[in-house]
Amino acid sequence: MKFCFDTKEFIEWDIQPNKLAVIGDDFVLTWEQFNTRVQALCEEFVAHGIHQTQRPVMVYGHKSANMLVAFYAMMKLEIAYIPLDKFYPKERLEKIARISKSEIVINTTAWPLQIDNITEILVEETKTSRVQKAEVSVQVKKLADPLVYIIFTSGSTGEPKGVQISSEAVQSFTRWMSSDFGFGSKDVFVNTAVLSFDLSVFEVMTFGKLGATLLLNNKEQTSDPNVLIPRIKKYQGSIWVSTPSFTLIYSRIKNETRLNSIHTFLFCGEVLANDLANKLMENYPKARVLNTYGPTEATVATTLVEITPELIDSHTSLPVGVSQPESRLLIENGEIIIVGPNVSKGYTNNEILNAEKFVTINNQRAFKTGDQGYLEKGMLFFTGRNDDLVKLHGYRIELNEISSAINKLTYVVQGETIALKRNGSVKKIVSLVKVNGNETITVAQIKQDISAILPPYMIPSDIKFLEEIPLSQNGKADKKLLTELYMKR
Ligand code: AMP
Numbered sequence: 001m002k003f004c005f006d007t008k009e010f011i012e013w014d015i016q017p018n019k020l021a022v023i024g025d026d027f028v029l030t031w032e033q034f035n036t037r038v039q040a041l042c043e044e045f046v047a048h049g050i051h052q053t054q055r056p057v058m059v060y061g062h063k064s065a066n067m068l069v070a071f072y073a074m075m076k077l078e079i080a081y082i083p084l085d086k087f088y089p090k091e092r093l094e095k096i097a098r099i100s101k102s103e104i105v106i107n108t109t110a111w112p113l114q115i116d117n118i119t120e121i122l123v124e125e126t127k128t129s130r131v132q133k134a135e136v137s138v139q140v141k142k143l144a145d146p147l148v149y150i151i152f153t154s155g156s157t158g159e160p161k162g163v164q165i166s167s168e169a170v171q172s173f174t175r176w177m178s179s180d181f182g183f184g185s186k187d188v189f190v191n192t193a194v195l196s197f198d199l200s201v202f203e204v205m206t207f208g209k210l211g212a213t214l215l216l217n218n219k220e221q222t223s224d225p226n227v228l229i230p231r232i233k234k235y236q237g238s239i240w241v242s243t244p245s246f247t248l249i250y251s252r253i254k255n256e257t258r259l260n261s262i263h264t265f266l267f268c269g270e271v272l273a274n275d276l277a278n279k280l281m282e283n284y285p286k287a288r289v290l291n292t293y294g295p296t297e298a299t300v301a302t303t304l305v306e307i308t309p310e311l312i313d314s315h316t317s318l319p320v321g322v323s324q325p326e327s328r329l330l331i332e333n334g335e336i337i338i339v340g341p342n343v344s345k346g347y348t349n350n351e352i353l354n355a356e357k358f359v360t361i362n363n364q365r366a367f368k369t370g371d372q373g374y375l376e377k378g379m380l381f382f383t384g385r386n387d388d389l390v391k392l393h394g395y396r397i398e399l400n401e402i403s404s405a406i407n408k409l410t411y412v413v414q415g416e417t418i419a420l421k422r423n424g425s426v427k428k429i430v431s432l433v434k435v436n437g438n439e440t441i442t443v444a445q446i447k448q449d450i451s452a453i454l455p456p457y458m459i460p461s462d463i464k465f466l467e468e469i470p471l472s473q474n475g476k477a478d479k480k481l482l483t484e485l486y487m488k489r
Pocket of ligand 1: 296
């Protein structure tokens with residue numbers, strides 16, 4: 001069976017057509033069915049003359065098999081897709097449509113989205129329908145290195161920013177994934193992250209490159225080990241992909257429920273603590289624990305290391321790995337710079353930030369990560385951030401984006417957001433707010449109002465009211481004092 005993976009690469013595998021390709025939260029597709037559906041969606045685009053749009057197409061849903069059908073159809077048509085999880089509030093979706101200048105959304109849920117001026121293609125299990133809202137602009141111009149996807153991450157100005165990843169970057173990433181990780185076509189990738197986060201790109205791209213199987217797990221399944229564990233056992237999941245935080249509860253699981261089919265725990269996105277690695281190695285002696293590091297701006301991950309008992313014994317903070325073969329790491333004034341083909345072409349329609357964060361080094365794209373670290377014989381160690389970007393339960397959050405949403409509320413005079421840390425990792429995000437004196441405002445009301453703008457994982461767990469927000473010498477909010485004030489109350 002021959003299948004087109006990504007925009008450039010045709011792959012031919014000796015693959016049984018009835019082998020499982022995608023196990024969605026709703027239905028399951030064999031490789032033959034997956035191939036047929038991808039083809040059908042491409043034909044749908046061609047039939048309506050919108051296959052030559054130069055604009056990215058949004059793909060909306062959660063963990064349905066059709067999300068994957070839509071991603072692979074867009075890859076085949078060389079149209080960039082923007083994965084959007086259904087937990088995003090509508091206002092955020094509209095913002096993303098505006099920033100990316102997108103004109104089409106492929107909706108894989110059963111409920112129409114109805115965004116102004118956006119043509120909606122509803123893809124259900126057996127049928128596809130279309131609601132045309134406005135003209136879709138088409139051009140016939142094939143690019144040498146087309147964009148494959150745009151993933152939106154939190155932005156410090158209050159606006160999410162779209163990281164553009166091109167075909168060259170995806171190819172570089174999947175070449176590395178299919179050579180240095182020891183994965184093969186028999187593997188079943190266990191997905192845990194939502195498809196709008198780049199952690200999920202590990203399995204979304206690699207299962208296609210290898211002709212393997214992808215097990216998607218929805219929110220209800222991932223939030224309850226009693227549901228997820230039998231599901232993984234049923235489908236014989238072999239590669240676990242998650243943030244370290246997600247795995248915490250699973251590392252303590254007792255003998256009888258252990259996941260014996262898992263041969264690799266693959267981590268990315270936040271610090272992998274010695275304790276967690278140790279516990280997994282004790283409980284799953286036959287499995288490998290892999291730590292990887294990288295920002296969305298450099299296609300999921302750039303470094304890899306297999307954690308061994310010797311590494312755990314000799315380091316209080318585990319290394320994050322050595323660079324993938326096609327990329328290079330530089331350290332400038334303590335900041336990690338990634339150079340290579342896996343680096344993004346920049347944020348979509350954001351030239352100011354691009355000039356600040358993306359540079360060219362020896363004719364190659366390079367990204368200034370904002371991460372601090374050092375290299376020891378090629379091995380990278382991560383030591384922290386040089387700004388207000390934090391990771392909470394694996395989610396990437398700019399504290400300023402939360403403050404900015406709070407500051408948009410008419411009754412707020414000033415709002416600031418801080419992250420409370422223990423042992424170097426973020427435990428809680430809280431906001432401190434000064435409201436107009438004559439207003440009676442509750443914490444619940446603020447949370448409700450900002451949830452119209454921010455996704456659920458960005459809502460601060462607590463909000464305290466202050467009469468005045470303390471400022472430091474430079475006129476900015478004094479975060480240290482704010483932390484002290486919060487702890488005192
Ligand atoms: P994201 O774009 O959501 O993948 O987040 C990227 C950021 O997560 C990086 O810039 C780092 O700050 C952090 N990060 C990613 N991988 C690791 C890791 N293995 N250890 C520590 N921090 C990490």
